[in-house]
Amino acid sequence: MEKMILGRYIPGNSILHRLDPRSKLLFVFGFICIIFLANNVYTYSLLVLFVGLIILLSNINLRFLINGLKPVLILVIFTFFLQIFFNKEGSVIFSLGFVNIYEEGLKLGIFISLRFTLLVFITSLLTLTTTPITLTDGIESLLNPLKKVRFPVHELALMMSISLRFIPTLMDETDKIMKAQMARGVDFTGGPFKERIKSVIPLLIPLFVSAFKRAEELATAMEARGYRGGEGRTKYRLLTWGFPDTAVATALILLAVLLIFLRS
Amino acid sequence: MGKNLAIKTIVAIGIGAAVFVILGRFASIPTVVVPNTNFNTNYAFLALMAVVFGPIAGGLIGLIGHALLDSIMWGSIWWSWVVVSALVGFFIGFAAKRINIESGEFGKKQIISFNITQAIVQIIGWGLIAPTLDILIYAEPANKVWTQGIVAGLLNIVTVAILGTILLAAYAKTRVKSGSLKAE
Amino acid sequence: MDITLQDVEYKYQINTPFEHLAIHDINISIPEGTFMALIGHTGSGKSTVLQHLNALLKPTKGKVHIGDRVIDAGKKEKNLRPIRQKVGIVFQFPEHQLFDETVEKDICFGPMNFGVSEEEAKRRARELIVEVGLPEEVLQKSPFDLSGGQMRRVAIAGVLAMEPEVLVLDEPTAGLDPRGRTEIMDMFYRLHKQKGLSTILVTHSMEDAAKYADEIVIMHRGQVKKTADPRTIFSNPEELLELGLDVPEVVKFQYSLERKMNRKIGKTCLTIDELSMALREMQVRGESL
Amino acid sequence: MSSSVISINNVSFKYEGQESFALSDVSITVKEGEWLAIVGHNGSGKSTLAKILNGLQFPQNGSVLVGDIPLSSDSVWDIRKLVGMVFQNPDNQFVGATVQDDVAFGLENNGVPHEEMLPRVKQALQHVKMIDFLDQEPHHLSGGQKQRVAIAGVIALQPKVIILDEATSMLDPLGREEVIKTVRGLKDEQGLTVISITHDLEEAAQADRIVVMNRGTVYKEGTPDEIFLLEEELIKLGLDIPFPIKMAKALREKGFEVPRNYLTDAELVNELWTLHFKM
Numbered sequence A: 001m002e003k004m005i006l007g008r009y010i011p012g013n014s015i016l017h018r019l020d021p022r023s024k025l026l027f028v029f030g031f032i033c034i035i036f037l038a039n040n041v042y043t044y045s046l047l048v049l050f051v052g053l054i055i056l057l058s059n060i061n062l063r064f065l066i067n068g069l070k071p072v073l074i075l076v077i078f079t080f081f082l083q084i085f086f087n088k089e090g091s092v093i094f095s096l097g098f099v100n101i102y103e104e105g106l107k108l109g110i111f112i113s114l115r116f117t118l119l120v121f122i123t124s125l126l127t128l129t130t131t132p133i134t135l136t137d138g139i140e141s142l143l144n145p146l147k148k149v150r151f152p153v154h155e156l157a158l159m160m161s162i163s164l165r166f167i168p169t170l171m172d173e174t175d176k177i178m179k180a181q182m183a184r185g186v187d188f189t190g191g192p193f194k195e196r197i198k199s200v201i202p203l204l205i206p207l208f209v210s211a212f213k214r215a216e217e218l219a220t221a222m223e224a225r226g227y228r229g230g231e232g233r234t235k236y237r238l239l240t241w242g243f244p245d246t247a248v249a250t251a252l253i254l255l256a257v258l259l260i261f262l263r264s
Numbered sequence B: 001m002g003k004n005l006a007i008k009t010i011v012a013i014g015i016g017a018a019v020f021v022i023l024g025r026f027a028s029i030p031t032v033v034v035p036n037t038n039f040n041t042n043y044a045f046l047a048l049m050a051v052v053f054g055p056i057a058g059g060l061i062g063l064i065g066h067a068l069l070d071s072i073m074w075g076s077i078w079w080s081w082v083v084v085s086a087l088v089g090f091f092i093g094f095a096a097k098r099i100n101i102e103s104g105e106f107g108k109k110q111i112i113s114f115n116i117t118q119a120i121v122q123i124i125g126w127g128l129i130a131p132t133l134d135i136l137i138y139a140e141p142a143n144k145v146w147t148q149g150i151v152a153g154l155l156n157i158v159t160v161a162i163l164g165t166i167l168l169a170a171y172a173k174t175r176v177k178s179g180s181l182k183a184e
Numbered sequence C: 001m002d003i004t005l006q007d008v009e010y011k012y013q014i015n016t017p018f019e020h021l022a023i024h025d026i027n028i029s030i031p032e033g034t035f036m037a038l039i040g041h042t043g044s045g046k047s048t049v050l051q052h053l054n055a056l057l058k059p060t061k062g063k064v065h066i067g068d069r070v071i072d073a074g075k076k077e078k079n080l081r082p083i084r085q086k087v088g089i090v091f092q093f094p095e096h097q098l099f100d101e102t103v104e105k106d107i108c109f110g111p112m113n114f115g116v117s118e119e120e121a122k123r124r125a126r127e128l129i130v131e132v133g134l135p136e137e138v139l140q141k142s143p144f145d146l147s148g149g150q151m152r153r154v155a156i157a158g159v160l161a162m163e164p165e166v167l168v169l170d171e172p173t174a175g176l177d178p179r180g181r182t183e184i185m186d187m188f189y190r191l192h193k194q195k196g197l198s199t200i201l202v203t204h205s206m207e208d209a210a211k212y213a214d215e216i217v218i219m220h221r222g223q224v225k226k227t228a229d230p231r232t233i234f235s236n237p238e239e240l241l242e243l244g245l246d247v248p249e250v251v252k253f254q255y256s257l258e259r260k261m262n263r264k265i266g267k268t269c270l271t272i273d274e275l276s277m278a279l280r281e282m283q284v285r286g287e288s289l
Numbered sequence D: 001m002s003s004s005v006i007s008i009n010n011v012s013f014k015y016e017g018q019e020s021f022a023l024s025d026v027s028i029t030v031k032e033g034e035w036l037a038i039v040g041h042n043g044s045g046k047s048t049l050a051k052i053l054n055g056l057q058f059p060q061n062g063s064v065l066v067g068d069i070p071l072s073s074d075s076v077w078d079i080r081k082l083v084g085m086v087f088q089n090p091d092n093q094f095v096g097a098t099v100q101d102d103v104a105f106g107l108e109n110n111g112v113p114h115e116e117m118l119p120r121v122k123q124a125l126q127h128v129k130m131i132d133f134l135d136q137e138p139h140h141l142s143g144g145q146k147q148r149v150a151i152a153g154v155i156a157l158q159p160k161v162i163i164l165d166e167a168t169s170m171l172d173p174l175g176r177e178e179v180i181k182t183v184r185g186l187k188d189e190q191g192l193t194v195i196s197i198t199h200d201l202e203e204a205a206q207a208d209r210i211v212v213m214n215r216g217t218v219y220k221e222g223t224p225d226e227i228f229l230l231e232e233e234l235i236k237l238g239l240d241i242p243f244p245i246k247m248a249k250a251l252r253e254k255g256f257e258v259p260r261n262y263l264t265d266a267e268l269v270n271e272l273w274t275l276h277f278k279m
């Protein structure tokens, strides 16, 4: 079993790395909203330029980003062709036997695939330049106002960090259990469907038992260390909103205004 | 609800979400019939956790687990499906209040009740809500997302029906005799 | 059944950025009927070596001969089951592999995977549960109702039920109390003697290595540092201490006594009895005066 | 070494749904600054006792006094600050995402202000020699290192007492030694009181005092010298005896005169040397 890279964070010291996680989260969220404003060549070109600039600022190898795109590449291509074949507006620009490709179809196909790609780039950049734990801190801080309506913000963040903390541990455990059962004659990789379903049981039950035991022990340990919910708790990690963060927010607003101005 | 979440539940949700991620990553059984579709064993686990720890835990394990799984595997989160995972966990947990697994009884009646619930919840979730959200959020072509949703839904229903039932039966057995799974 | 490792190398996650060379240039030969102990400090590659003995890992270089099968680096191997049946592994904390409804079913799981009939498997379960020191009533209980030590014994019975010819043990007594430790190790030794099982034991306990093994292999940073019988290995305590390893208490005691007296007692003693006898002889010979 | 930090008076405890008492009528006094070892077979009630000292369980009968605070549901948070615990499994008590986050966890829980937290985390990590690992994630640490981080998490809260519940039993010999050395250092430097639950007899032999538990009761209490006089009795209780005592016994059987028991190799070697082999 391979070790996986948690959250795919790539250590670095670029401007993007140093930004407050809150500004990055807000930016990504805002970007996802305003990307839908784009609807013509100008607006899309603007977006591409903008994202290109961010990629430059991140110092992240383009290869990593493209790699991140791979899993959804089929989706992008699929969407592209769907638009091309099913959209029958505008003039025919290309004819291949009985298949006609219309101007609008091609345009929309390109636009939608582009939108998709940009979205993936932007969200990938977030996880590539921010450690999972900082991201969790950012989310907690952003959701803080929800505490007023008694939404368990702190608890949610704690759950996320426990989860991240235990993924590698439980992965080793999974590996060990699988090996132990393989030594007892279980074949996890092949065989007919019924066999394969049967083979997961000796993995699932021990994994569940262990998760349960860990949960119990961790809860006890936390209690012994004085944990009693979010109230009255101080924070070790402080987030600081600096000038670059304000700049990012401003840039986003500027982008939105430009998009509204340029869209048709 | 804030203060009522016990430490044990918080920890169980955190660790449960981690298990959800790992099963999703390493214990999916590919269907031979349709390429690129899997029997996701993690939904059987989600159903079990939802029945044992209730709707809130079920919902949050689905939400956190699926979001983490997406971001680890793809680097971005496919929100429409994450939402559905959360709903599936929540409603299975909600409906399972009647099963009362802690009593140790998990006979024919409970099995049928559990499976009807999970089937309804999942078909609505994957067949209806997920595609609708896909169209709304990602402007995806309709016929594609419907097919995708229904295939995924059916697969998950089958997985939970087989594995979820076995897991629950096994869990119920441990409840009859002793007070806890802990045997130290 | 003989097992030989020939120039074995293993890299975890080969061809990824996380590639890690865990063991290399490993040559170990385990003739049928040997009791071998594998010692070395954390991360020295003991567990990695063990997993080659029944093809759970395949070498990235070199060859592993298991009976008449050869696992060769780079070659695809089909049908590993016969190997897995003949070489049983008891992993660290084996109680974590229990999953079935009853102890009996869990013990039968292994043998039935290898095509043994249910009846025969149950017969073995009844025999083995006593062998590992538990009452027969336990068979019908859920394994999760047992105490940690009892679960450990059930898991061991589950491996023995496959009737392997070679038994591989990865720190089988970790976490048990002193009595449990002795009982379990004595049982393995009895099986080794009675059934002629080849036994390979990974342990941090030098007492156990000295007490049970015919041959000791010292692993250090992914390599075999030394292979010899216990007396030879422990007659050079400094060498072991340098590797961050310990020596048995008796040896340590003899060593400090020798330093105090500024002379050798003679051979290296591996048990308390041996040492007190040697000292007595010395005294009788009048060397003490 | 005179005044007591903890006194347990006639404590009985039964787990819910269990028939027999896990602890019955247990009374123990722990003196300030001492190292107290608790030994006993599996299931003898050691962990239950530890949990009661930390307010993780409340006794059905009897009372517990920490310093001069009686244990109750009101005082439990103060008591947890005074009595820190390190558990057996290094993985299942690491809460934070990195070493420093984990050490800070207890401080956060107790509302320690941010400015004060930074130096306290650093100091605690320096004490356990883990300062170079500030940003490490737990799965990159060895078992012994994780346990040292757990100890740092405890001492950051400046407790009076630290309880080790088989904290070394899952570690290799080197890791075990590291952890014990760390705690010993802290005890000497800061006058910490240590309660160590262990199956490791060599470790218990180094304690100031030993309590032997058997089936939920205190079987015997005394200095290591006194306890290991019990010899065969201990083996009947599922325990063991330290090597020098076994060696002395074998020597006596061979006709050597060994007048008393020793707890360390060095003492016995000396004795043998002076009595029998000196030229």
Ligand SMILES: Nc1ncnc2c1ncn2[C@@H]1O[C@H](COP(=O)(O)OP(=O)(O)OP(=O)(O)O)[C@@H](O)[C@H]1O
Binding pocket: A003, C012, C013, C020, C021, C022, C040, C041, C042, C043, C044, C045, C046, C047, C048, C049, D172
């Ligand atoms: N699944 C894995 N992926 C990557 N590296 C691994 C994996 N398992 C072990 N290693 C590495 O391989 C080396 C040898 O590990 P191994 O487990 O064989 O040591 P060991 O001698 O058994 O140690 P221990 O006494 O702690 O059990 C170590 O450096 C370890 O970090």
Ligand SMILES: Nc1ncnc2c1ncn2[C@@H]1O[C@H](COP(=O)(O)OP(=O)(O)OP(=O)(O)O)[C@@H](O)[C@H]1O
Binding pocket: B182, B184, D015, D016, D018, D022, D040, D041, D042, D043, D044, D045, D046, D047, D048, D049
């Ligand atoms: N959570 C629990 N619920 C019910 N019974 C329990 C629980 N924990 C422990 N017990 C029982 O209480 C008794 C004392 O257990 P305890 O864990 O205190 O023993 P111990 O001396 O720490 O044993 P070990 O050496 O195995 O750690 C045992 O009989 C055990 O079965």
Ligand SMILES: [Mg+2]
Binding pocket: C046, C047, C048, C170
């Ligand atoms: Mg190992």
Ligand SMILES: [Mg+2]
Binding pocket: D046, D047, D048, D165, D166
């Ligand atoms: Mg205990």
